[in-house]
Amino acid sequence: MSLLLLLLVPAAAAVLAAAAPDARSAGRGAVAASLAGAAALAAAAWPVVAAGERWFGGHWMLDRFTVTMAGLVVMVWVSAAAASTRYVGAEHDAGILPLRKVRLYYVLMPVFVAAMLVTLLTDHLGVLWIALEVTTLATTPLVALYRKDGAVEAAWKYLLLCSVGISVSLLGLLLLAYAGVRGGLPLGSALSLSALRGAAGSLDPQVVRWAFVLLFVGIGTKVGFVPLHPWLPDAHSRTPSPVSAMLSGVLLNVALYALLRSRTIVDLALGSAAWTSGFFLAFGLASVLFAAFVLLHQQNYKRMLAYHSVEHMGLIAFGLAMGPAGAAGAVMHMVGHTLAKSALFLSAGEILLRVHSTKIPNVGALRGRMPRTSIAFLLGFLGLIGVPTSAIFASELTFLMAAARLAPAAALAIVLALVIVAVGVLHHVFEMIYGRVDAGGDRPGATPGSPVREAWTLTHVVVGAQLALLFAGGVFFLTPGGYAAAERVAAAFTVRP
Amino acid sequence: MRPDPALLSSVFTGCMLLAAFFAIGRTRLTTFLRHYAASSACLAGVILVSAAVSGNPAEYAGAAATLVLKVVLIPLGLLRTARKLGDAMRLTSMTRPVLSYTLAAASVAGAWLLARRLPLSAASGRAEGGELPLAGLLFVALALILLGFLLIIIRRDLYSQIIGFLTLENGISAFAVVALGGVPFLMEMGIFAVAASGVVLMAVLSGQVHALYASHDTDALRELTD
Numbered sequence: 226m227s228l229l230l231l232l233l234v235p236a237a238a239a240v241l242a243a244a245a246p247d248a249r250s251a252g253r254g255a256v257a258a259s260l261a262g263a264a265a266l267a268a269a270a271w272p273v274v275a276a277g278e279r280w281f282g283g284h285w286m287l288d289r290f291t292v293t294m295a296g297l298v299v300m301v302w303v304s305a306a307a308a309s310t311r312y313v314g315a316e317h318d319a320g321i322l323p324l325r326k327v328r329l330y331y332v333l334m335p336v337f338v339a340a341m342l343v344t345l346l347t348d349h350l351g352v353l354w355i356a357l358e359v360t361t362l363a364t365t366p367l368v369a370l371y372r373k374d375g376a377v378e379a380a381w382k383y384l385l386l387c388s389v390g391i392s393v394s395l396l397g398l399l400l401l402a403y404a405g406v407r408g409g410l411p412l413g414s415a416l417s418l419s420a421l422r423g424a425a426g427s428l429d430p431q432v433v434r435w436a437f438v439l440l441f442v443g444i445g446t447k448v449g450f451v452p453l454h455p456w457l458p459d460a461h462s463r464t465p466s467p468v469s470a471m472l473s474g475v476l477l478n479v480a481l482y483a484l485l486r487s488r489t490i491v492d493l494a495l496g497s498a499a500w501t502s503g504f505f506l507a508f509g510l511a512s513v514l515f516a517a518f519v520l521l522h523q524q525n526y527k528r529m530l531a532y533h534s535v536e537h538m539g540l541i542a543f544g545l546a547m548g549p550a551g552a553a554g555a556v557m558h559m560v561g562h563t564l565a566k567s568a569l570f571l572s573a574g575e576i577l578l579r580v581h582s583t584k585i586p587n588v589g590a591l592r593g594r595m596p597r598t599s600i601a602f603l604l605g606f607l608g609l610i611g612v613p614t615s616a617i618f619a620s621e622l623t624f625l626m627a628a629a630r631l632a633p634a635a636a637l638a639i640v641l642a643l644v645i646v647a648v649g650v651l652h653h654v655f656e657m658i659y660g661r662v663d664a665g666g667d668r669p670g671a672t673p674g675s676p677v678r679e680a681w682t683l684t685h686v687v688v689g690a691q692l693a694l695l696f697a698g699g700v701f702f703l704t705p706g707g708y709a710a711a712e713r714v715a716a717a718f719t720v721r722p
Numbered sequence: 723m724r725p726d727p728a729l730l731s732s733v734f735t736g737c738m739l740l741a742a743f744f745a746i747g748r749t750r751l752t753t754f755l756r757h758y759a760a761s762s763a764c765l766a767g768v769i770l771v772s773a774a775v776s777g778n779p780a781e782y783a784g785a786a787a788t789l790v791l792k793v794v795l796i797p798l799g800l801l802r803t804a805r806k807l808g809d810a811m812r813l814t815s816m817t818r819p820v821l822s823y824t825l826a827a828a829s830v831a832g833a834w835l836l837a838r839r840l841p842l843s844a845a846s847g848r849a850e851g852g853e854l855p856l857a858g859l860l861f862v863a864l865a866l867i868l869l870g871f872l873l874i875i876i877r878r879d880l881y882s883q884i885i886g887f888l889t890l891e892n893g894i895s896a897f898a899v900v901a902l903g904g905v906p907f908l909m910e911m912g913i914f915a916v917a918a919s920g921v922v923l924m925a926v927l928s929g930q931v932h933a934l935y936a937s938h939d940t941d942a943l944r945e946l947t948d
Contacts, residue, residue: 351909358916365923369930375945377930381880382943384927388920389874389887395894395913396867403842403901412902416909431841459946519948528948 227268228285231342234262235335242331248317248324251331252310258335259306263299270295286348286419290717293556294475294482295345297563301474302338304691305467308571308684309334312467315578326370330465337363337471341479350398350416354391357447357483360476361387368464379459386456387447394443400436401487404428404494418486425493433494440487441504447480450508450542451515454535461531462583466574469527473534474567478559481541485718492720498548506546510635512539517642521649526576527583529653530569533609536646537562537617543639544624547631552715554624557702561608561616561695568691569605571684572598576657579679585653589662595679599658601688606654608695610647616698623708731771731854738764738896739830739862742869742889746826747819751804751811751881755797758885761866762792765892768859772899775854780907781899787914788895796888796921800881803925807932814878814939822876829872833865840864842901860900866893880928880938884921891917 238258245251270292313330316322322330340359347353361384369380405415408427414420421428442453449457461473492498516536523529537558544555573583575598580588591599608615621643628636701707738761745757766788773781804811815822837860870890874883898905905913928938935942 349909351905351912355909355912355916358920362916362919362923365927369927372930372934377927377934378943378945381924381927381931382946384920384923385874385883385887389871389890392887392890392894396897399894399898399901399905400842406902412906415902416906429841435840458948463946523948 227265228282228287228346231262231265231269231346232339234258234265235339235342238335239332239339242335243328245328245331248314248322248327249310251327252306252314255306255309255331255334256303259299259303259338262338263303266295266299284349284352284417285346287346288717289714290482290485290556291345293560293714294478295342297478297560298338298341298345298475301471301563301567302334304567304571304687305471306334307687308470308574309465309467311682311684312465312574312578316465322370329366330370330468333363333367334468334471337367337476341476344479344483348418350402350418350421353418353483353486354395354398357394357444357480358388358391360479361391361447364460364464364468364472364476367468368460370465371463375459376463379456379463382456383460386453390443390446390453392443393446394440397436397439397441397443397487400432400439401490404432404436407432418490421490422493425490428490428494430495433491434500437488437491437501437504440484441501441508444480444484445508448477448484448538448542449512449535450538451512451535454512457535458528458531461534462525462527466527466570466577469530469573470567470570473531473570474563477534477538478563481538481559485545489718489720498720502546502548505542506632506635509539509542509544509546510638512536513543513639513642514539517645517649520646523649523653524585525583526585526588526653526657527570527573529585529650530566530573533646533650534562534566536642537566537609540621540624540639543628543635544620547624547627549712549715549719549721550627551624551631552719553708553711554620554622554627556711556714557616557620557623557698560698561620564691564695564698565605565609565615565617568601568688568695569609571688571691572602572605575682575684576602585657588657589660591658594662597679597681597685601685601692603654603658604692605688605695606650608692610650611643614696614699614703616695616702619699619702619707623702623711727771727775728855731768732858734764734767734771735855735859735862735896737761738768738892739865742866742892743826743830745885745889746822746869746872749813749815751813752801754813754882754885755801758888759793759797761889762788762892765896766793768896769899769904772854772903776903778904780910781904783907784895784904784910787911791914791918792888792892796918799921800884800925803929804881804938807929807938813882815876815882816878817876825872825876826869829868830865833868834861836864837861856900859896863893863896863900866890866896869893878940880924880931880940883940884924884928887924888917888921 241254242251273287273292313327317327340356340363343356344353365380365384368383369377402415405421408424410424446453461469488501491501512535516532519532541555541558544551544558611618611621625636741757741761745754748754766785769781769785773785867890870886873886932938
């Protein structure tokens with residue numbers, strides 16, 4: 226019941242936004258809807274969290290992993306909706322976004338959220354595939370929203386590459402279902418994730434291997450693994466910042482979730498996670514190393530954040546290749562990355578509203594001009610590069626310790642890449658915050674009459690809460706109870722040898 | 723006399739590949755779309771024969787949807803978009819026709835090798851699979867997928883890339899017939915709805931590209947690089 230409510234809330238929000246009389250009320254409606262969605266999720270998830278059980282109902286499935294991911298989606302939904310009232314409101318007032326586009330924005334946001342929630346909650350391969358493709362379709366108009374400065378180009382690449390990727394993954398899903406049918410399941414059950422999981426022992430390993438390769442390449446495109454990533458920095462940097470926060474903060478996790486659900490079936494069919502781990506290790510390493518070098522010379526702060534997503538998806542993949550302990554680390558990393566990245570994209574939105582440029586050399590002296598945002602931005606980056614007690618520190622510690630035993634050379638490469646990233650990123654961030662800016666302070670074209678001192682906005686409140694969670698999360702994960710919690714979530718998709 | 727389903731299916735399968743193959747060298751939008759429509763019509767035929775053999779109503783619906791959407795609506799819609807925008811009807815390719823056909827032949831050969839390696843042709847998922855030449859259909863499905871990829875890579879205009887994506891989609895539909903004898907009705911319709919929305923969005927975006935750059939060439943889309 227509450228599950229149905231969880232999907233009805235975004236639907237209602239989309240309908241209401243289409244008829245919103247002005248930008249303010251559309252924004253308020255979006256915040257109210259996201260809060261209602263959070264309440265519905267809490268009601269649906271409570272029995273699962275309390276009893277630690279796995280729940281099936283018709284075509285739906287809920288376990289600890291689902292609840293964790295859905296919790297992140299809803300958390301970012303609430304944050305992005307709150308930040309949108311400020312961001313979209315300001316762009317509307319400045320005449321950049323007419324009411325028609327504001328409505329489109331607030332209609333597509335809940336559709337996007339609903340598609341992500343369906344991807345997480347469904348037990349049906351077909352529904353999962355359709356929902357994952359709907360996430361692309363719903364966000365393409367948001368990427369193209371500004372219709373200038375490469376926004377349309379970014380949207381084209383995004384739509385074409387992700388659609389092709391998702392199509393390839395459909396081949397994988399069909400093969401998985403085929404393996405199920407050949408293993409004795411009726412067609413209806415062969416399309417059910419839980420039925421396939423139950424019957425994994427009877428699946429033909431050869432077919433299942435092919436299915437995984439296609440799924441990995443297809444869904445991996447949407448996760449943004451190198452070399453399947455070219456759409457990601459464009460799409461994530463061209464869209465309005467609250468949407469960037471959702472795309473980067475949660476959509477990548479949702480795609481990874483879909484991949485992990487099918488990986489579990491493959492691992493069970495093969496009897497161990499060793500074969501699939503090879504893919505995660507290779508693509509994870511490639512993503513981290515590639516992103517590290519691009520980050521060194523990146524001159525656009527939104528693209529810099531986007532490449533960080535490539536790097537962090539690589540790190541999570543690396544963790545997923547490092548056995549059960551690595552998987553627990555990967556769960557911590559997903560949580561930490563979502564918090565840090567959404568906080569950073571929302572802060573980047575504040576900077577963009579003030580400076581009107583995404584080029585790092587055009588930004589400077591933020592410390593004096595935007596003291597609150599600059600502190601949030603700096604803290605967010607410190608959290609992102611894994612400074613204690615960030616949740617990302619806890620996760621990196623966890624999977625690197627596992628990797629030191631399992632793959633020492635790869636662990637060393639990752640540590641080196643992390644150092645390169647930290648150096649590159651801190652250089653850019655210090656330039657933005659403490660660097661010099663030309664006389665006058667604000668760029669030409671800054672909103673006339675914008676106050677010299679920065680005012681508190683709703684975005685600061687949201688970002689502050691996310692950063693608090695990020696740094697408290699690290700402490701929690703380093704306690705025995707916190708580690709055990711991450712392990713229990715990871716157990717939902719980990720196959721022990 | 724009742725036609726032999728195996729023979730009919732083989733004919734449709736072969737024609738589907740031929741139409742897609744010879745689209746590679748076509749550079750007039752109308753001819754190019756005609757090839758796509760012909761290939762899709764053959765796909766509808768394959769699905770129809772499969773439906774007649776299995777008696778699965780979802781497959782009849784799939785054949786009908788393929789006919790309406792991929793043979794009529796999508797080609798006409800793309801043609802209308804191009805006419806409305808006043809786009810040149812000549813498409814641009816990065817490769818000359820001889821090289822294009824060579825690459826296409828290599829793709830088809832690759833599909834043939836892949837089809838022999840895929841552990842799928844031996845026994846189909848459905849009981850009555852023996853009646854249809856599914857090994858050939860698997861080969862053609864993979865060939866269409868690779869030809870779709872090839873179109874996306876070698877063509878420089880947005881319409882060809884859309885058709886490349888759709889050719890790939892046709893290959894996947896054919897693959898679904900081989901692997902599962904078609905998917906359940908609702909899933910089939912969901913996939914159609916999603917694919918159609920994707921193409922509509924692509925057409926809208928190509929309109930926006932045209933408005934911004936006065937061209938449908940992907941060379942205009944070179945702003946975002948690192």
